[in-house]
Amino acid sequence: MENAVPRGPRWLIGINLLVLYLVWGSTYLAIRIMVETIPPLSGAGVRFVVAGGLLYGWCALRSRRWLLLDRAELGGAALTGVLIIGGGLGLLTLGERTVPSGLAALVIASMPLWVAVFRLLAKERPRPAVLVGLVIGFSGVVVLLAPSGWGGPVAFTGLMILVAAAIAEAVGSFYTPRVRLPENALLTAGAQMLVAGPLLIAVGLLAGEELAPSAWSGDSWWALLYLIGPGSILAFGSLIWLLTRAPVTVATTYAYVNPAVALLLGWLILDEQLTPGILAGGALIITAVILVLWGERQETAEREPAAADHHRGREP
Structure with missing residues (x-):
């Protein structure tokens, strides 16, 4: 329960929230700049091989051993890594070749809506x-996909790739609590990246991408x-800190703040258009995400006291 979470100093909570908002909100802009000269799938693969190696290496140094996952944990990390990082972030990078960064962020923001759909299909009763x-939320997605919301010659294929990215990430998020993963979230992230990174590079090379660093521009580097x-x-570390030192309602506000940050940065730095259709669709999606996350938190808050009462009744 939220009131059981040890609280950190307010100023530290504020700093970590700011890092989460600005850094993760700006990754859409960074991806858009990266794919100007770096092949998307291979570039994403390099990103996660290096980042995953650093995260895993840090965990290994702290534990003083290199084999940190058992077979079940490795299987869980591989499955969720392929879905969330390979499918979700890999397809996001691919889609941003033709879709503006702000619009991409809004489409990806629909991910919690797809998770709720999978819960419905699993016969869970949502609030x-x-x-x-x-x-x-899906009304907002329709508005974004409608030609009037594009604000320019945006490739429809790119938008469909982004929808697929949101669905892949949602499937991975849906299965995350249903598979065995390491208790250390940084270790889990490192293992997921080390599985998905080489896979993305391999798929990129098979698709005809060329890894030619000498041809990459300074901005893309x-x-x-x-x-x-x-x-x-950095941003993932801030999220882990917030989840252990702040209420989850505060820690997960990035889900609807980051798209707004991405829209603003894309408009300011890359001169991306903010049409009425994009703004209306984005407002609908962000409103929907707030409702869905609020409803799911209410369900969790209701289940936890009931589970505690049940366990107390079984104690000797």
């Missing part, structure tokens, strides 16, 4: 707020380095 959020460091390590 009314979740159902209302689904209707509002800096974007890649930013995605490896702050984008894959």
Whole structure:
């Protein structure tokens, strides 16, 4: 329960939230700059091989051993890594070749809505707020996919790739609590990246991409380095700190703040258009995500006291 979470100093919570908002919100911009001269799948693969190696290496040094996962944990990390990082972030990078960064962020923001859909398919009963959020959210997705919301010659294929990315990430998120993973979240992330990274490079090479670093522009290099460091390590560390030192309702606000940050940065730095269709669709999706996350937190808050009472009744 949230009141059981040890609280950190307010100023530290504020700093970590700011890091999460600005860094993760700006990764969409960085991806857009990276794919200007770096092949998307191979570039994403390099990003996660390096970041995953650093995260796993850090965990290995702290534990003073290299084999940190058992077979079940490795299987869980591989499955979720392929879905969330390979499918979700890999397809996001591919889609941003033709889709503006702000619009891409709004499409990816629909991910919690797809998770709620999979829960419905699994015959779980969501709260009314979740159902209302689904209707509002998918209305927003339709507005974004409609030609009037593009604000320019955006490839429809790119938008479909981004929808597939959101669905892949949602499937991975749906299965995450249903598979065995290491208790150390940093270790889990490192293992997931080390599985997905080489896979993305292999798929990129099979698709005809060429890894020619000498042909990459300076801007793309800096974007890649930013995605490896702050984008894959610093922001994730801030999220883990917040989840253990702040209420989950505060820690997960990035889900609806980051798209707004991405829209603003894309408009300011890359001169991306903010059409009425994009703004309306984005507002619907962000509103829906707030409703869905609120409804799911209410379900969790109701289940935990019941589970505690059940366990107390069984204690000797």
